[in-house]
Amino acid sequence: MIAKLLFYTFAALAVATAWTAVCSRNLFHSALALAGMLGCIAGLYMTIGAEFLAAIQIIIYIGGVVVLIVFAIMLLADATAGQNPPASVVRRVFAVMSSVLLFALIVLCVKLFGFQNYQSLPPKSAQISSIGEAFLSINDGFILPFELISILLVIVMVGALTLARQDSDSSNSKDPTFKQ
Amino acid sequence: MNIPIGHYLIFSAIIFVLGIYGLLTRRNMIALLISIELVLNAAAFNFAVFHCFMHGGDPAGTVFTLIIIAIAAAEAATLLAIAVVITKQRRELDTEKLASLKN
Numbered sequence: 001m002i003a004k005l006l007f008y009t010f011a012a013l014a015v016a017t018a019w020t021a022v023c024s025r026n027l028f029h030s031a032l033a034l035a036g037m038l039g040c041i042a043g044l045y046m047t048i049g050a051e052f053l054a055a056i057q058i059i060i061y062i063g064g065v066v067v068l069i070v071f072a073i074m075l076l077a078d079a080t081a082g083q084n085p086p087a088s089v090v091r092r093v094f095a096v097m098s099s100v101l102l103f104a105l106i107v108l109c110v111k112l113f114g115f116q117n118y119q120s121l122p123p124k125s126a127q128i129s130s131i132g133e134a135f136l137s138i139n140d141g142f143i144l145p146f147e148l149i150s151i152l153l154v155i156v157m158v159g160a161l162t163l164a165r166q167d168s169d170s171s172n173s174k175d176p177t178f179k180q
Numbered sequence: 181m182n183i184p185i186g187h188y189l190i191f192s193a194i195i196f197v198l199g200i201y202g203l204l205t206r207r208n209m210i211a212l213l214i215s216i217e218l219v220l221n222a223a224a225f226n227f228a229v230f231h232c233f234m235h236g237g238d239p240a241g242t243v244f245t246l247i248i249i250a251i252a253a254a255e256a257a258t259l260l261a262i263a264v265v266i267t268k269q270r271r272e273l274d275t276e277k278l279a280s281l282k283n
C-alpha cells in the first residue's frame with residue numbers, strides 16, 4: 001500500500017515538474033524543475049528496489065548536470081537576456097500533434113505486448129556487487145563499454161576545457177564572420 | 181498486489197513525450213538540453229524497470245542505465261561549453277538564428 005502511494009505520488013510529481021521544465025519561460029525555473037523531476041525519478045528507482053541507481057541519479061544528475069546547467073544559465077544570463085521567444089502557434093500545434101501520436105503509439109505497443117506474464121513477479125533489482133562484477137569481469141562482463149565510457153569522459157573533459165578556455169582574441173581572428 | 185509494469189512504462193512514456201515536445205517547441209539551446217535530459221532519463225528508467233520486472237535483477241540492465249547516465253553527463257558538459265563559446269562570440273543562443281552551418 002505504502003509502495004503504491006509512493007509510486008503514484010512520485011510519478012505525479014515527476015510529470016508535473018517535467019511539464020514545468022519544458023514549458024516555463026524562465027530558464028532558471030526550468031532548471032530547478034529539472035532538478036525536481038530527477039529527484040522524483042530517483043525516488044521511483046527506490047520504489048523498484050534499485051538503490052544504487054537512485055544514488056547515482058542524485059549524485060551525477062542533481063549534483064553534476066543540474067549544477068552545470070544552473071551555472072551556464074547564470075553565466076549567460078546577461079548576454080542572452082530576453083532571447084527566449086515563445087514558439088509560434090503552428091509549430092506548437094504540430095508539436096502537440098506529433099507528441100500525442102507518439103504517446104498513443106507507445107501505449108499501443110505496451111497494451112499489445114501485454115506483459116501479462118510479468119504482472120505477478122515482485123520487482124527485484126541487482127545487488128551492487130553483481131553490478132560491479134557485470135561491469136568489470138573479464139569473461140562475460142561489460143568491460144569494453146566501461147573503458148569506452150572512461151575514454152569518452154576524458155575526451156569530453158579536455159574538449160570542454162579547450163572550448164571554454166580559448167581567449168576571445170585568437171578565436172575572433174580566425175574567422176571574420178564570427179566577430180561580435 | 182504489486183504495481184503493474186505497464187504503469188511504469190506509461191509513466192516513462194509520458195516523460196519521454198514531454199521531452200520530445202520540448203525539443204520541438206523550445207528555441208533556446210539550454211532549454212533544448214533540458215528537454216534532452218528528460219528524454220534520456222525516461223529511456224534509462226525504462227531499462228531499469230525492465231531489468232527489475234522481466235529479468236529478475238540481471239545486472240546487465242543496470243549497466244545500460246549507468247552508461248546512459250554517463251553519456252548524458254558528458255553530453256551536457258560538451259553542450260554547455262559550446263553554449264559558452266557561442267555566447268562569447270555571437271551573443272546569441274537562439275537556435276533559429278544560429279544557422280551559419282545551414283545550406
